[in-house]
Amino acid sequence: MNAMTRRIVVGTAIVSLSMISVAACGKAGGGDKASSGSSSSSSSNGGSTGAKSIGLLLPENATTRYEKFDKPLIEAKIKELCADCTVSYDNAAGDPQKQAQQVNSMITKGVKVLIVDAQDSVGIQSSIQAATDKGIKVVAYDRLAQGPISAYVSYDNEKIGELQGQALLTALGPKATPKSKIVMIDGDPADPNAALFKSGAHKVLDGKVDIAYEQSGLWKDTVANQKVTAAITQLGKANIAGVYSANDGMAGGIATALKGAGISVPLTGQDAELAGLQRILVGQQTATIYKAYKPEADATAEIAVDLLEGKDFKSVADTTATSGSGQTVPAKLLPATSVTKDNIKDTVIKDGLYTPAQLCTGQYASVCKTLGIQ
Template identity: 35%
Template sequence: MSKRLLAATSVAVLLLTAVTACASSSSSSSNGGAASGKKAKVGVILPDSKSSVRWETADRTYLTAAFKAAGVDYDIQNAEGDKQAFQTIADQMITSGVDVLITVNLDSGTGKAVLDKAKAQGVATIDYDRLTLGGSAQYYVSFDNTEVGKLQGQGLSKCLGDLGAKNPVVAELNGSPTDNNATLFAGGYNSVLDPKYASGEYAKGPNQSVPDWDNAQAGTIFEQMFTSAPNIAGVLAANDGLANSAIAVLRKNHRNGQVPVTGQDATVQGLQNILAGDQCMTVYKAVKKEADAAAALAIDLAHGTKGKGTSTVHDPVGNREVPAVLLTPVAIFKDSVRDVVTDGYVAKSELCTGTYAALCTAVGIN
């Protein structure tokens, strides 16, 4: 080989080496961002489809739309209340190369294990709707859950007042004891009810939590409550599913419509119960706003950009302030059911069926 050819070959090798090294150094980005040339991917684990229909009918729908609009890959799965499945899904998502993991924990212990594993693998994390106590999520996106509870307590007080109830016995059907949100809801509604108990304006009746927000168990629990205290005059039920279980018991005892029952989630069933006069109120949480906020954060993180929270929440177990986006809930009574339809959260065609058609017309849903 001539000296000239040898020199040219040496230069070419050096250039190829330099280019390869440069490409290698840019193949990953900091802050859990997607690798250069690799399409960003977000994993989402929903908790179940039994405690509330919102997870499949609303959250999945809105998150899917947001990720599609942003052009990022996504994998949304539902653990269906199974803690082992929750962990298995997380492992699969991390192995598949997600850049961001959004989780709705089933309990803080399982949630923390998943978050810590994701963090160790350089995957960015977001707690969605439920804060994982002692966890390591970088962000938390939810509604102001203490305010949700306050709206429930105030709503029950309004409905009892409208009925002219005197010293009513109030039963509390709380959410799952392993869900931090249930604790926040209870803190909110008890801030309204406890002073009334203390003053003697209300009498404190049976008070029990429902494991895993299970509606079937809620029915059994409330049946026992009603048997022990048949003079129950108001029910603080923590969501629409629990409310419907209580209403079924009241209906069997010919007391539905006479005992105000609260709820949450503005489900079709809950809204129909309100239209029928069997449920006092619900709390509407505009899930699209929650899903859009979580998706926006996830998309930023997936592209290596640090997201922004609008506030912080305190994790008492981890003793840390978690950057958060907290949205505002709204109380819904019979005369404002149409607001949920107008907002597009519930379709008139789904809500105003059969006997509910006339009830919808009566409250201005045309």
């Protein structure tokens, strides 16, 4: 699946790490808004962090997953595996230049391993090179950054695109014809995963429907809203059979545009965000992609600690991936699941990503009761 603006606030703080599970994470947040700014945990932002130090850099906080799930899960697993390890954290808030500065800060601190989810997978290459020149092992998390990467952990992202495309075709049913006009809103081109989602979706959709309008939404709901509004004007609201959205955040903006135009058509998404799931409950979105965050976070933490301790991590990184710069990298690629109204209970609720109380608020309660979620 499921990602990029805001300012970075670099502060100094020492925060103790605690064990958590995906279920605990689901209970931690009251809503679907991401935390703003960035923080540093288990070490200060200044000076050396010591021999057992790991840096964690995430790309943005517009998508809820990073602050609510990825960060605490990675930190907790590292602490479980290495009680005396320290973790320094920052979030780029969608700013690739800020992330480059954060890499330099991690180098200055003296981290030994750096986990990076790149905001700009191409632009970060020189920063990755600078880190490795200082002997730092770099783990690419979720997005495969270019440069000398030691390992990569993500999902089978082209397969995710295929799942999205198939969910759209399934929802269209007999309306899925080569003349049916589809609007595609892709992710940010700076994110290599966006190209893979797009490729997978086209593999399924091409020839079966007409991709009549396709633009990047830059992982922003506002941009996606603008693009779909333009598509409605260009194609005519009666001529749009469905909309492919690469993630749930953009799907929110798209759903608003469709509702405003009086259009009710299948709409995809990704990341199983709470707001996306609630739109699925009431028919404003058709499907999302659930990527279990804990297996990805756990595998990344295991590889990072193994690299820190000089151990072989190939039992975790059991395949390879090729970066945009042509480097073959040991990789762990995880599967994902398509989620519709029919299997919300048996996927995200069963796994504890969200509790029924979080999902089934207000107008969604009656649907949840019908589906047996409450």
